[in-house]
């Protein structure tokens with residue numbers, strides 16, 4: 001999907017629930033993708049961790065590439081790695097539609113976001129709850145998506161940090177109108193409505209989907225709460 005098409009779809013789609021595959025069954029990846037499609041999911045969130053930027057290690061391009069062959073859904077790739085600028089082209093070739101880098105991991109955010117856009121991917125910038133907002137805010141004009149982390153990046157199953165709510169509301173006030181706001185960490189039936197009211201339209205969800213036996217019910221409930229239904 002082209003960058004423009006992917007971003008325009010999300011800008012007009014209303015709330016989008018993106019399952020974080022961090023907590024899926026990697027022994028049955030194709031089955032997991034089919035279950036998510038049947039559950040009405042429209043995009044996937046992929047957590048790439050290097051064991052250096054975060055104290056956890058997951059997967060890289062081969063899994064992104066494998067997922068690209070399994071589905072046409074947009075792949076929203078969240079790089080929790082040092083020196084992400086070294087790998088942008090490879091993630092593009094693997095099939096990423098949106099690539100998000102952490103403000104804590106980059107020196108020149110404007111340049112990297114520009115390189116991601118030049119590769120025809122949506123460009124995202126992420127921030128951890130403990131990081132001051134100054135550099136993140138300065139990078140927003142060059143981004144398509146602001147990923148406000150509501151847990152410190154690294155592990156699924158953590159509790160939602162309330163600071164994300166005021167941060168998203170602030171981003172909504174100061175940033176360009178078409179900037180997408182995504183929230184990630186501790187999103188579940190208790191937190192998603194407040195995250196939506198604060199300005200998020202993209203909701204990354206791990207345990208509140210993969211911890212449930214019926215993905216369809218989990219996704220419908222979360223989507224309804226995000227819509228304020």
Ligand SMILES: O=C(CO)[C@H](O)[C@H](O)COP(=O)(O)O
Nearest residue numbers: 020153154156157186206207
């Ligand atoms: O990026 C992440 C952690 O770094 C995960 O996407 C996130 O934590 C999702 O899991 P959960 O919904 O269980 O919090």
